[in-house]
Amino acid sequence: MNEYNKYELLDKYLTGKLNEEELSAFEHFRAEDKEFAREVQESIELVGLMQDFEDTQTLKKQLAKNHESIPQSQPSKRNQTWFTIGIAASFSLLAVFSTLFTIGHFSSKKTVVTSPIQELSFQDLSDNVSEIQGNQENLELKIKEIESSIQTETSRNGTCFPLTNSGLLVTNYHVITEAKKVMIVSHTSDIPYNVEVIYKDKDLDLAILKITDTTFSNFGGIPYSIVNRIPKLAEGIYTLGYPKKEVVYGEGCVSSGSGYNGDTTKFEVSIPVNPGNSGSPVFDKYGNIIGLIDSKNKDKVGTSYVVKAEYLKSAIENLPDEYINEVTAFNQRNRIKWKSREEQVSTLLSKIYRVRVIK
Amino acid sequence: MIEARSQNTESELIQSIVLGDDKAINILYLEYYPVIRHFIEKNNGDESSAKDIYQDAFIILIRNIKRGTFKGDSTVRTYLYSISRRLWLKELNKRNSRQSKIRDIHEFLSTDDYNENAWEDRDKKIKKLGVALQGLGEPCGTILLDFYVNGLSMESIKSKMGYTNAGNAKNQKYKCMQRLRKIFFKQ
Numbered sequence: 001m002n003e004y005n006k007y008e009l010l011d012k013y014l015t016g017k018l019n020e021e022e023l024s025a026f027e028h029f030r031a032e033d034k035e036f037a038r039e040v041q042e043s044i045e046l047v048g049l050m051q052d053f054e055d056t057q058t059l060k061k062q063l064a065k066n067h068e069s070i071p072q073s074q075p076s077k078r079n080q081t082w083f084t085i086g087i088a089a090s091f092s093l094l095a096v097f098s099t100l101f102t103i104g105h106f107s108s109k110k111t112v113v114t115s116p117i118q119e120l121s122f123q124d125l126s127d128n129v130s131e132i133q134g135n136q137e138n139l140e141l142k143i144k145e146i147e148s149s150i151q152t153e154t155s156r157n158g159t160c161f162p163l164t165n166s167g168l169l170v171t172n173y174h175v176i177t178e179a180k181k182v183m184i185v186s187h188t189s190d191i192p193y194n195v196e197v198i199y200k201d202k203d204l205d206l207a208i209l210k211i212t213d214t215t216f217s218n219f220g221g222i223p224y225s226i227v228n229r230i231p232k233l234a235e236g237i238y239t240l241g242y243p244k245k246e247v248v249y250g251e252g253c254v255s256s257g258s259g260y261n262g263d264t265t266k267f268e269v270s271i272p273v274n275p276g277n278s279g280s281p282v283f284d285k286y287g288n289i290i291g292l293i294d295s296k297n298k299d300k301v302g303t304s305y306v307v308k309a310e311y312l313k314s315a316i317e318n319l320p321d322e323y324i325n326e327v328t329a330f331n332q333r334n335r336i337k338w339k340s341r342e343e344q345v346s347t348l349l350s351k352i353y354r355v356r357v358i359k
Numbered sequence: 360m361i362e363a364r365s366q367n368t369e370s371e372l373i374q375s376i377v378l379g380d381d382k383a384i385n386i387l388y389l390e391y392y393p394v395i396r397h398f399i400e401k402n403n404g405d406e407s408s409a410k411d412i413y414q415d416a417f418i419i420l421i422r423n424i425k426r427g428t429f430k431g432d433s434t435v436r437t438y439l440y441s442i443s444r445r446l447w448l449k450e451l452n453k454r455n456s457r458q459s460k461i462r463d464i465h466e467f468l469s470t471d472d473y474n475e476n477a478w479e480d481r482d483k484k485i486k487k488l489g490v491a492l493q494g495l496g497e498p499c500g501t502i503l504l505d506f507y508v509n510g511l512s513m514e515s516i517k518s519k520m521g522y523t524n525a526g527n528a529k530n531q532k533y534k535c536m537q538r539l540r541k542i543f544f545k546q
């Protein structure tokens with residue numbers, strides 16, 4: 001404990017990167033050294049204010065831009081004010097209706113991905129791998145071939161990522177369906193953790209997992225933010241997932257605003273994905289998560305479907321009461337925004353987990 | 360039409376804002392501007408003042424929504440009006456030496472009803488920090504925000520600012536932080 005530098009610890013504390021051992025060393029320094037304790041207090045206040053300051057600057061720009069859509073008014077007579085209110089109201093109504101439209105409020109029943117009656121043009125991207133043959137090559141096989149081989153115990157792979165620093169993660173429903181046991185493993189540490197499924201949504205194809213191992217404390221801070229916004233056509237995106245035992249990076253762009261057969265809960269991307277990618281987060285260029293990979297179109301090459309972040313949000317809202325006050329990745333500060341792509345990925349690697357399901 | 364918006368939709372918008380939805384912020388913004396503009400213009404202000412006051416008040420609203428201190432005990436409209444009213448009163452008093460009178464067009468929260476300090480103190484401090492950062496100048500402003508807010512590593516900061524090694528960048532950051540502490544806490 002003596003080899004810790006208290007200023008290094010302070011910096012890590014202020015940027016949310018302390019592990020448990022470091023935290024207790026830090027608290028120790030703080031208790032022993034009055035001068036240091038004062039510096040800590042002041043630094044905490046300053047960093048909080050800096051965050052608020054940045055947020056304010058960002059919001060100011062957003063509002064200034066938004067204000068441009070308000071028509072320049074004439075000298076205020078009563079009529080003019082109502083006229084402007086009318087225009088502002090129409091803009092707001094228009095905005096509301098477009099929002100309602102894009103979240104499928106006005107559309108008919110959405111396509112259900114995992115229905116067995118559904119056309120087989122759909123391919124779930126959870127990958128069935130024989131436990132006995134731990135061979136890497138198997139992962140490259142097409143799903144049909146894997147399904148036809150009969151094994152006594154099979155496991156299935158997918159990808160998941162943290163929703164809260166305390167131990168909640170999200171993946172696809174079809175990855176964990178009928179699982180006897182679910183575990184997660186990280187690319188960087190190789191330590192497996194047991195998880196339980198605390199929430200399932202078959203229609204949206206989402207499942208929320210919770211780490212049950214007592215040896216786990218937290219994820220060490222979540223560097224990304226999940227953002228509920230409409231993906232723009234042609235915007236560049238990337239994904240990190242486990243179509244094989246190590247993390248694989250893929251990039252592409254948003255090719256359509258809706259999913260298979262007009263499914264409004266999803267959007268379409270041009271990344272080629274493979275079994276095991278189910279549940280992979282989809283990042284925009286700022287490292288914000290805007291969705292998670294769900295499936296691909298077997299007939300159309302390089303066409304994959306992503307569950308919109310909006311539906312992750314609604315899944316969280318449906319969690320049992322005990323999780324209501326958890327700080328989720330939705331209101332987490334994005335810490336990788338200005339990093340280069342390689343740096344973003346390097347920070348994210350340790351946060352993306354492979355899901356191993358024993359059926 | 361605005362009056363017809365149900366209380367329900369407004370709390371949904373607020374919920375969305377808490378969860379990071381920028382679109383909901385824009386919708387709310389457009390909705391209440393006319394009321395505040397009307398108020399300012401009725402009280403010796405012009406459109407440009409209305410825009411400034413409204414944006415200041417709106418930023419405070421969003422800040423409090425995100426922190427959870429605006430819980431919807433009052434409507435957004437009343438809240439925005441109360442803040443705008445207070446900001447405008449202060450502005451008017453700055454312009455004339457004698458106490459200005461306000462002609463109200465809406466009910467507002469008295470300082471007993473809501474803790475004015477909840478937003479005013481915080482707002483003042485944030486503005487004070489902005490001034491302090493400006494006083495520090497560059498490269499300190501960028502280094503501090505990049506490290507503590509934007510989460511850049513010392514390595515990235517070193518590349519971005521052109522230092523020869525990450526150790527130099529770290530030293531520079533340390534010095535900047537010490538200077539900031541001094542400027543901010545001196546009184």
